Amino acid sequence: MHEIETATIRRITWRLIPFLCLCYFISWLDRVNVGFAAIAMNADMGFSPALFGLGAGIFFIGYVLCEPPSNLALRKFGARVWIARIMITWGVISGAMAFIQGQWSFLSLRLLLGIAEAGFFPGIILYLTLWFPAKYRGRTFGLFILTTPLASVIGAPISGALFGMHGLLGLEGWRWMFLIEAIPAVVLGVVCLYYLTDKPEDATWLTKEQRDWLTSTMRAEEAARTHDHGTVHLMDALRSSRLWLLGLVYLGPVIGLYGLGFWMPQIVKGLVQSHGITNPFYLGLLTGLPSVGAAIGMVYWTRHSDRTGERIWHLVGPLFVGAAGMVMSAYMSSPVGGLIALSIALIGVNVSLPVFWTLPTAFLTGAAAAVGIALINCIGNIGGYLGPQLIGIVKQSTNSIEIALLAIASLMLLAGFIALYLGHARKHDVAKIVPAE
Template sequence: MSKSPTSNSVRAEALDADPLQKRVLRKITWRIVPFVMLLYFIAFIDRVNIGFASLTMNQDLGFSPSVFGFGAGIFFFGYFLFEVPSNLILHKIGARIWIARVMITWGLISGAMAFVQGTTSFYVLRFLLGAAEAGFFPGIILYLSYWFPARRRAAVTAIFMAAAPLSTALGSPVSGALLQMHGLLGFTGWQWLFLIEAVPAILLGFVVLIILTDRPEKAMWLKDDERNWLVAAMEAEQKAKGAQASHNVWRGLADIRVLALSLVYFGTSAGLYTLGIWAPQIIKQFGLSALSIGFVNAIPAVIAVVAMVLWSRHSDRTGERTWHVVGACLLAAVGLVFAGSAGGVIAVVAALTLVNIGISCSKPPLWSMPTMFLSGPAAAAGIATINSIGNLGGFVGPSMIGWIKQVTGSFLGGLYFVAGLLILSAALTLILAKAGRKNGTARTAMHHQAAQH
């Protein structure tokens, strides 16, 4: 799966020397990346704000740890069922209309979470929220592949994905503060949290219709020479993949590399949503107020943002993907083990910082892998498959922690379980890379024999 670091570096430096190319890449980066980053920022807040709501909601509604863990995780069943169809629709009709639809729908359902009455409505709304949001994340990953050459994709993806830890860093204090609105106009604090944090998604859904451009060919905000270069560059990249790239939808779904990356992503998702959903309750054990928990929970995420950008730039500069994923997964696993046995707030924050850094750093190089061997509809289907299967880890991780917490009274066993999933992700990445090198060697030998004949 990894490329030659030297050849990648030399090629990137040669291409970056062209002033036109540098200008185009800079222009599309500033036009697209901050906006899609803002969208993901809002999406991630609406996805995991259940973690802060639980600080008071669980007691108000009588939810046990296992009920809460299952309800928080069932989001990903809805996500799983509708992910691939959603991404194929986006590829067919364009990101502009489809991403707008996704955002408006999920905003409305997220706001409706304020009116949960019990276990059934909690499960139903979380499932519907997952179904509504299905297609957003893989859709943006696919969308970025239309605009940015492969050599730039990990760095751009990292900036986009930095919205997840940033939403934790900025959203945690906000969510903690919203819980202080308890009793205003007869609503509880957790109801205000859901209502207020749903509004940006709905409003931005309409802004998407104005800002997003489906394809480079339609980018009237680029000059003619800029647009022509970008279209030609992306077409040349698609042709260069040639027969090595899968284009058929069913091949994208059935490719063994897609299934392997899905399992790798499963472990990283279990880690990510363990943080998003359970970190506030882990910190709460030390007797902090909701507002204090918000600020404490923000510290690891701030550090993770910086690490994520630096790590992905190093991955792009060297052209190496495999060890950048493996090292990050193992670091997150170590952090989870330490978080389970930490005896104070400082120790927990230090452990959660390791987890945040590891989880955040693993994802950009991981998401640069599928578009190395998939293209067109196969890329749409393959990326969505990886995300939908992988995100089931977001159900398994939080649910297991809730169940083990209820049975044992401790977070320890659940955190060890998620750490094990991350170690498995690291091992699968190494196996996939080794298989890729063997296939590459075999293809080279075949081409050499053909040339001799």
């Protein structure tokens, strides 16, 4: 049985994770490339820091409002069709960003982009719970969310290089960046229709023995969750204080993730321009550099969490480290010190995310899982609106971002303390699972 289990998990991992990571890479790139575009776009279009912060964050208004119904639609129509729909529509809208003419077209398209992409990330999290038993989810979510720092490491230099097309056919380099980076989303959306499988029972790419082992294992886990926690119905999930508190925990790292994500190119530019580094490609390389440590940390930390079966401290530790990095970033003015501080902040933020998602998926099933995961993601992604907006307002008012970074650090500390409360509040701690063999 152990050989079947190992072979099945390996087969599922190689079949699903690389493709889903590629889709998420494009998602993240199309979501935050506006941060790199801002280096030239803000001056070309006359956007103030506050307006740019609003445009970066308004994405999350449409995203949050449409996320629960989008996740229910994914459950109804299947991942194959619904993820394809999401990717194709966001690709078209992202490409349209190349043709903005002023603040209203900028704000409108950012709002529409959030509506189009709503449900993608929580939908993938839900989808992965159909394929991976609980004891493998830490590393699985880690591999998937590893795409976030890798998108910065790889995507920032790509975005910088595309600025070199400035003037071709009369278009600015940032307009070419939006156009070219939107094409893969549409292409991958079409591929989804032919590549993804909705549920394990339909996986002809698994052997019969592998399908039987997987379906029986997943059914046994669902039955065990029902026995341990009771049947979690949709309305039960919405009334659950634990669910709302988990959303507040998620708010902490997300506000840090997007606060830095949208403003990182401009923060790095401020650190290095006095040393004569102004080339967009080199700025892209330096912008991606702090994410290298985050990528390495995610691989190690999620595997350690799966191996020990411990979740709460594997979540709280990175939250506190990320908060410390934010505080350090607020006071570092040298390029080396600033990049080290940003690296520490991003390690904490990124490493906490995959461990967090092992908590709600340990007790939510069915429609409750679809809406519960989306609801948690909605609450957390309010931070996606607040983070960029907070930095933009503070920067415009004070010409610095120190206060904003300290506020984000405080919210990450609060998230850590709420997680500790959740970890000790219940006799049956949902953060504990059976360690992987």
